[in-house]
Amino acid sequence: MDEAERFEAAAGLLPGRLRERALRLPAADKRSATELRVRAGSCVAAVLPEGEVPLGGDRVTGEDLRLLVEIATGASAHAARETVRRGFIPCRGGVRVGLCGSVILADGEISGFSHLSSACIRIAREVRGIADGLLPALYRAGIPRSTLIVSPPGGGKTTLLRELVRRISGGSAAGPGVRVGLCDERGEIAALRAGAPELDVGPRTDVLDACPKAEAVMMLLRTMNPQVIALDEITAAEDVRAIEYAANCGVELMATAHAATVSDLKSRPLYRDILGHFENLIVIREARGRRDYELTKGERTW
Amino acid sequence: MVIRLLGAALVVTAAGTMGALGALNLRRRAAALEGLIVSLELMENEICSRLTPMADVLDMLSRSAPEAVRGFYRRAAGRMSAIGRCSFYAIWHGAVGESRELRLRPEEVQCLSELGLCLGRYDVREQAEAIGRVRRRLEVFLKRAEEESARDGKLHAAFGLVSGLFAAVILL
Numbered sequence: 001m002d003e004a005e006r007f008e009a010a011a012g013l014l015p016g017r018l019r020e021r022a023l024r025l026p027a028a029d030k031r032s033a034t035e036l037r038v039r040a041g042s043c044v045a046a047v048l049p050e051g052e053v054p055l056g057g058d059r060v061t062g063e064d065l066r067l068l069v070e071i072a073t074g075a076s077a078h079a080a081r082e083t084v085r086r087g088f089i090p091c092r093g094g095v096r097v098g099l100c101g102s103v104i105l106a107d108g109e110i111s112g113f114s115h116l117s118s119a120c121i122r123i124a125r126e127v128r129g130i131a132d133g134l135l136p137a138l139y140r141a142g143i144p145r146s147t148l149i150v151s152p153p154g155g156g157k158t159t160l161l162r163e164l165v166r167r168i169s170g171g172s173a174a175g176p177g178v179r180v181g182l183c184d185e186r187g188e189i190a191a192l193r194a195g196a197p198e199l200d201v202g203p204r205t206d207v208l209d210a211c212p213k214a215e216a217v218m219m220l221l222r223t224m225n226p227q228v229i230a231l232d233e234i235t236a237a238e239d240v241r242a243i244e245y246a247a248n249c250g251v252e253l254m255a256t257a258h259a260a261t262v263s264d265l266k267s268r269p270l271y272r273d274i275l276g277h278f279e280n281l282i283v284i285r286e287a288r289g290r291r292d293y294e295l296t297k298g299e300r301t302w
Numbered sequence: 303m304v305i306r307l308l309g310a311a312l313v314v315t316a317a318g319t320m321g322a323l324g325a326l327n328l329r330r331r332a333a334a335l336e337g338l339i340v341s342l343e344l345m346e347n348e349i350c351s352r353l354t355p356m357a358d359v360l361d362m363l364s365r366s367a368p369e370a371v372r373g374f375y376r377r378a379a380g381r382m383s384a385i386g387r388c389s390f391y392a393i394w395h396g397a398v399g400e401s402r403e404l405r406l407r408p409e410e411v412q413c414l415s416e417l418g419l420c421l422g423r424y425d426v427r428e429q430a431e432a433i434g435r436v437r438r439r440l441e442v443f444l445k446r447a448e449e450e451s452a453r454d455g456k457l458h459a460a461f462g463l464v465s466g467l468f469a470a471v472i473l474l
Contacts, residue, residue: 012386013386015386016386016387019386067389070385070389070390070422070423071385071386073355073422074355074356074357074382074385074422075356075357075382075385075390075393075421075422075423076354076355076356076357076422077422077423077424077425078349078350078353078422078424078425078426078429079353079354079355079356081353081425081426111425112425
């Protein structure tokens with residue numbers, strides 16, 4: 001599946017009349033679009049490198065959003081209920097639909113949405129070669145060392161993580177291929193379909209899909225004997241505890257976190273405890289549609 | 303005379319067959335209703351216990367539901383790829399309307415069709431309740447269909463044979 005096909009898979013989640021507008025985008029925009037924004041009362045917008053661009057046409061209604069969920073879940077809301085409770089629906093090709101609206105609370109926990117107000121269709125990007133310049137510096141003694149990727153939301157952390165996993169798993173001039181255990185909680189790194197990844201994550205990668213990260217790390221450690229564990233977006237205290245446990249077991253880690261800079265990261269109590277487990281920190285900076293990767297050494301020393 | 307006798311025999315056979323077919327239709331209608339009840343129970347189990355997606359539930363039922371209702375599920379399963387171009391309700395409603403082999407009456411068609419408004423749309427509890435409601439209504443329809451089959455089935459067969467004999471006597 002190439003970039004344009006992935007865009008079409010994302011646009012295919014829109015109800016018919018909205019989909020036609022999205023599919024009319026020029027091929028170059030289809031390839032560079034990272035999101036489709038669907039908000040009740042506005043027309044659909046595409047997120048392109050230059051920013052959010054309205055596609056025009058009919059305004060989105062509440063029924064359109066309901067139909068979007070029906071399409072995204074294959075008319076099976078019950079099958080997607082666990083992820084819907086967490087606000088998203090994983091779809092084919094690594095596409096992820098984020099949901100927003102009025103939530104239903106049952107016994108203090110979110111059980112779903114009574115009304116949807118907007119949806120964000122994120123399009124997975126597979127950009128080969130973006131890790132080439134970074135790889136040699138991530139290895140020591142032929143082994144890829146624990147690396148934390150940092151950027152604000154939408155900065156390209158998942159894309160870089162996927163490429164790092166693919167190269168580390170496959171092996172490169174920097175070092176031989178190693179076994180990678182990949183925790184893909186939202187199904188957007190490997191995009192498993194019937195057990196097979198739709199996005200290339202390398203030949204020695206074992207993917208644990210749709211499982212909360214903290215539990216996934218423990219399961220991989222117990223069952224798959226990974227040399228590296230990769231996980232996207234450390235956001236909770238239990239993720240931090242699982243990372244510490246894995247690091248103490250001698251497993252290298254590839255992870256991502258939301259922050260603008262390293263100092264921003266250090267200022268957050270959640271991350272302070274884990275920085276000592278990472279040997280490399282990669283900060284992604286984006287300016288005028290171009291991403292730069294800045295590699296610094298982390299707090300783990302040898 | 304031989305030709306006349308042969309013609310009379312054909313008339314009796316044709317009328318008798320028509321009567322038997324009428325009785326068979328009543329039995330098939332009851333079998334279809336029973337098949338729907340059994341298959342909806344399977345559907346409820348798949349949705350509630352295994353959280354199986356609707357496309358897989360319909361596909362499974364098109365192969366393992368009672369024979370009388372497999373065609374209906376096959377039609378619905380075959381159209382699931384159209385989700386996005388039309389709603390699940392439209393797919394389900396269309397399959398119910400086209401499955402004439404089920405021999406459903408208008409109120410039975412409506413009952414089954416309305417289930418499409420809930421399937422796949424709500425959480426498991428709501429879907430289980432909707433399926434349960436439809437099953438209970440179908441059980442009432444089944445009871446009526448079985449009584450009708452027992453009462454009118456023999457009548458259809460006998461009426462067909464007698465009317466055939468009567469026509470043959472007149473023609474002779």
